[in-house]
Amino acid sequence: MISQANALGGNETDFLSLQAFKSRILHDPYSTTSSWNNSTHFCQWAGITCTNKSQRVLVINLTDKGLSGSLSPHLGNLSFLQVLKLGNNTFKGNIPYQLGNLLRLQILNLNNNLLQGQIPPNLSQCLNLTYLNLAYNSLMGKLPQELTSLSNLTDLIIHDNNFTGGFPPFIGNLTSLQTISASSNPFGGTLPDIFGRMKNLVALGLGGTGIFGTLPPSIYNISSINILSLPGNNLSGKLLPNLGLMLPNLQFLQLGSNQFDGPIPSSLSNVSGLVRLDMTNNSFSGKLSIDFSRMKSFYGMVMWNNNLGSGEPDEMQFIVSLANCTDLQVLGFQDNQFKGALPSYVGNFSQKLYHFAISGNQLYGEIPPWIGDLTGLTLLSLRNNELTGSIPLNIGNLYKVQRLTLSSNQLTGSIPPSIGNLTLLNDLYLHENRFEGTIPSSLGNCQQLTWLYIQDNNLSGTIPKELFGIPSLSITLSLARNRLFGSLPDEVGKLVHLAQIDVSDNELSGEIPRSIGSCTSLQNLYLQGNFFRGSIPSSLASLKGIQNLDLSRNNLSGRIPEFLGEFSISNLNLSFNNFEGEVPTKGVFANFNSTLVSGNRRLCGGISELKLPKCTILKPKKHKKLLKIILIAASATSILVGLLVLLILCWFKRRKDRKNVQESLPGETFPKLSYEQILKATNGFSPSNLVGTGGFGTVYRAVLNDDEMVFAVKVVNLNRRGASKSFIAECEALRNVRHRNLVKIYTCCSSIDFQGNEFKALVYEFMPNGSLESWLHGNLTANTAAGELPKLTLLQRIRVAFDVASALEYLHRHCQTPVIHCDLKPNNILLDNDMVAHVGDFGLMVMEPNQHGSSIGIRGTIGYAPPEYGVGGEVSTYGDVYSYGILLLEMVTGKKPTDPMFGEDINLHNYAKMSFPDRILEIVDPMLLQDMKEDDTKCLASMINIGVKCSMDTTRDRMDIGDVVDELSLILKDRESTSSR
Missing domain, CATH: 3.80.10.10 (Ribonuclease Inhibitor)
Known part of the structure; x- marks a missing residue:
């Protein structure tokens, strides 16, 4: 301490403040602060940047380091600090009010932690603050009135917290604001009429905030705005007719899932830069009179579940204007009141259009021949209309289409043989017509x-x-x-x-x-x-x-x-x-x-x-009765002999089973356990020790009293069909495989006779951070305190993806006999104390040389099992690769393959594929859309690309698992390098 202090000169305050900050860090999984000692000057410590001359702390950047603990109030003594980035960690407690002493602070990023309490009012003293990101925490209460003094603030990012009390009017005084992202907070109340003062506002995101009432007129005065995103609220009323003239710079207009009514303003025709229009699930009505011909970058619109439609003969003519939108990819108008005929000619419709769904309306007339020219379509849905005539013969040109829905119309004629050209077709719906x-x-x-x-x-x-x-x-x-x-x-x-x-x-x-x-x-x-x-x-x-x-x-x-x-x-x-x-x-x-x-x-x-x-x-004759008696006697004798042989065999098996009650795995030093020991270790299989349930058993947390060793016990339910076979398979698999990313089984306990009942159990290492399922989908686990939903950072997701891929590569390539897992999904990925992923549950595994194609039966879980397993295809390592691809896409998008949004029209693979490469931020898990940098977008694009390539329908098109590991290794290295800057 003395040598460091002498070297510091007048900067001892910064040194002591950093040491006090380190003392509050309880867990540092990557040893980030191991360099924070007396042997090096604090300006050389990881995550610290100092001024060149005075050697005062200028920047603290410890983003994505897995740090836990609380924030030290001594951070407020770093008087030269301009940047404080502690996002994507697990810091708890309150934000220290002493941060208000950082008068030079420009950037404060505490997003994605477990912070609680209110925003300290004296943050208002940080007059140089331009960027404030507190998203994804558990902050609560009203936004402090004092923040009105932050006149230089350009970015206010506070979404996914518990702020209440209505959206505060004083925000209108922060005239430098360019971005307000406050979605997923229970603000409630109405929108204040103060937005007209924000002449620099570019993005306003207030989705899911419980706001109600009409849009204040001042909203229409923000001519600079590019993104207006207000979905999932209770907003109502009509949109101003001249909306498109007042907001000429709009690119994204998202008003879905509200209670708006009236017509969609035709003045949107003037917004030439419009990219996406989302008006779904409202009560919009009337004729859609937007001219899209000037929107060269228009990607698409979704307007399902409204009352759009006027009944005028030409109301479908807006489709003609879409022919000039060369980037058009999505059109969704399901479940409205459109009544009319599709135009007979639309010119050169975009070949990028892949989603065309206008079902559930009152369309009449014939299906126009130009439908057959949309060769980029993967989905065409015209069901539940009043269409007549025959199917165009050129329907066979849609060689990419995977779902074709023409049901519930009045179509006649024959089903054209050309429909056999649609070799990628998964789903064909032609029912309820007059073919x-x-x-x-x-x-x-x-x-x-x-x-x-x-x-x-x-x-x-x-x-x-x-x-x-x-x-x-x-x-x-x-x-x-x-x-x-x-x-x-x-x-x-x-x-x-x-x-x-x-x-x-x-x-x-x-x-x-x-x-x-x-x-x-x-x-x-x-x-x-x-x-x-x-x-x-x-x-x-x-x-x-x-x-x-x-x-x-x-x-x-x-x-x-x-x-x-x-x-x-x-x-x-x-x-x-x-x-x-x-x-x-x-x-x-x-x-x-x-x-x-x-x-x-x-x-x-x-x-x-x-x-x-x-x-x-009928009474039988005597000789028939005698013959029957003889047959019965002979049968009884045979049965008795068989039973005797069976009893002898069972006796020998019973002796053998009693001799080998437990069988430990080779190379493991783990105590052999009796039923009574397991019963005691699990507190009598107490519900408080319950970790989870699966297809064949229940998992309990267990503690040996002798050495307080914690482990997990999977008790197999022998009443379930296939449970015994699954138990044998899992024991056999993990006897022969060893890898850091596979769950380690200590003991297979079998054939224990306890009070006349057979008992089977697996004893394996306990994973304190539960399953990947609970982290991805916010399920509270036994080790998660009430009110704290688990969150995974981008870096953590990349590491998990790499860990799982490494485990698969080992199973497929480095075992004496290749092992096929057959049931890869988030529930079977367990996370240890350091968030390292381990693949478990080998109950459905197959040793590759022993499988015989379709005779093996259907394996896996719906949504994750590859398509070939459902049609008699051979179980193979490529099946695991498919499941991995779906798993990776789920990690990036936050959506399960069985999400209700997937069904007749789309699945997770197509959902991701359609977004690549230009629209990936539209499908990424919202929890990842924080403090996004260009490198992050590139990283996410790479992960989606891998997931899509792994989950291709045919095995020959899927990535090699070795290539997956290599690519993820580069992604992980690049991301870790970016996070350390």
Whole structure:
């Protein structure tokens, strides 16, 4: 201390202030402040920049360092400090009021911490402050009136806090402000009429702040504004007709999810720089009269769920003006009142247009031929209108389209064979029209179809066998309510992964094909209302997952098979056939509300609620009775011998299991645990020790009293189908793999006989920071205090992405036998005390040489499992790469692949792909959009690019996991270098 003080001269105050600041830091995972000692001058410490001559502290930049603790009031003694950046850490407590002593301070960035309390009023003394960022904290109360003295402030960023008390009028005095970002605060109240004073304001973001009332007139006086973002509030009223003249510099106008009504101002035609228009989920009405021809950079607009439309014959002519928008990519007008015909000609429509959805309106007339010229489309949705005529023959030119929705119209003619050219098509919806003719066999070329809806038309002819040669059909094949005849082809058995077949209410005949028993993924089978004959084939006994089976209104005969009673079926309809004999009484047949057998006059027995006659039992002849006795005796003898052999085998197994109650992994020194020890360590499996639940078991936090060692115990629920197999797989996998980014299993406890019950458990290292799922989606975990939602910085997300990729590369390339995880998702990524990611839950893993393609069964979780697994494709390392790509996109966007916004029109992969590379900030998790620099945008773009390349539909197009690790390594190195500046 003496040598340092002598070297400091008159700067000892700065030295002592920094030491006091360090003393409040409780956790420093990257040892950032390890250089803060007496051996070097404080101006050489990490994150510190000093003035050249006087050697006084000028800048403190410790952004993204994972620091936790509280802020020292001694920071207020750094009288030369101009920049204080402590964002993206986990500092708690209040903002010290002593920061108001920093009279030279220009930049204060404390965003994305866990700070509480109010903004200190004496920050108003920092008269040189230009940039104030307090976003993503837990600050509360009203904004201090004293801040009105910050006349030099240009950026006020306070979104995602708990500020209340209305948006303060004094903000209008801060005339230097260029950016106000205050969204996601419960301000409430109305907008004050003070914005007209802000002649320099460029961006105003007040989305989700609970404000109500009308827009104050002064808003329209801010002619400099580029971004006006007010979505998710309770604003109402009409927009001024001359809005476009008063705000000529608008680029982004976002007013979605409010209560605005009236027309959308036609004066927006004058805003030549408009890029995006979001008016969704309001009550706008009237004719859309905007001329878009001058908007050369216009990207698109979404206006779904309004009342737009006037009924005038030319109200769809605005589409013609969009032909001059060469960057146009998105048009969404679903669920309005547009009434009219699509223009017959639009000129050179943008080939960049990928999303065209105008469903749920009152459009009439024919589909214009220019639709076939939009070769960039990946989605075309015209459903639920009043369109007539036939499908244009050039529909086959849309070679990129993945979802085509023309359902619920009045279309006629035949389905053009050219539709078979759409080889990337995933979903085809042509139902509820008036199509005639036959189903084109060319549909068999659409080898990526998962949904095919052609029901409720006037189609005739036989069902083409080519439909059953589409291996990707895994959701629904619906041909119901047409006039199809002939037999159901035997090729139907090829659809081994299809969940629903509906060919009801046609004129199909012949027997139910035995091959349908190969469709083992079927959940719903609807064959009613046809002319099927013969008996129910015994091969249907393999349809173990069937939930709804309707065979009613046919000419089926024979006895009702007993195996139907073994299914966990919800609805069984066998009515109005020619079945005979006794009705079973087990399973679904015991539930009167789930079974229909009426209209079969030769049935008897069953449960009393069916009100069928009793079955007549005929007395057998004597010699038949003797033969029956002999057969019964022989059968009984065989059964007794079998039971004896089984008992002997079980006895030997029991002895072996008792000998090896626990089996520790090679190389691990961990105590063998009995059931009683685990029971004690988990406090009797107390709910307070519960960490989480999974598909096959429950995880508890456990502590050994002897050495206070903390570990996790996964108790396997043996009542769940596949649980025992999963347990064996996970133990086997982690016996043979070792990597820093894999969860370490200490012990596999199996075959413990405790009070007559078998007990299986995995004992593995405890991860105090829980799962990636809880960090991405804000779920409170056991180690997260109430009111503190977990937040991941960009740097932390990159590190997690790198850790997971490294683990996959090890599993795929560096194990003696490649290991395929098969269930990669945020719930299976666990974070240790230093936020290092570990891949866990190997219950579905496959050792690559042992897998045999489709016989392995469907693996993974919906949204993360690759498409080939659903169509009988082989389980492979490329499947893990797909899951990783979806995981990476979820980390960047903050959206799950099963988010409600994804469905008929788009999925997470396409959502990200469509934004790349120019619009990525529109889809990035809002928690990351803080203090953005150009390097950050580049970094996010690189991550999205990797995620998209990994999650391609076909395996050959996906990235190699080694290349993923290499690219992420460069991204991580670049980001760490940027953060240390």
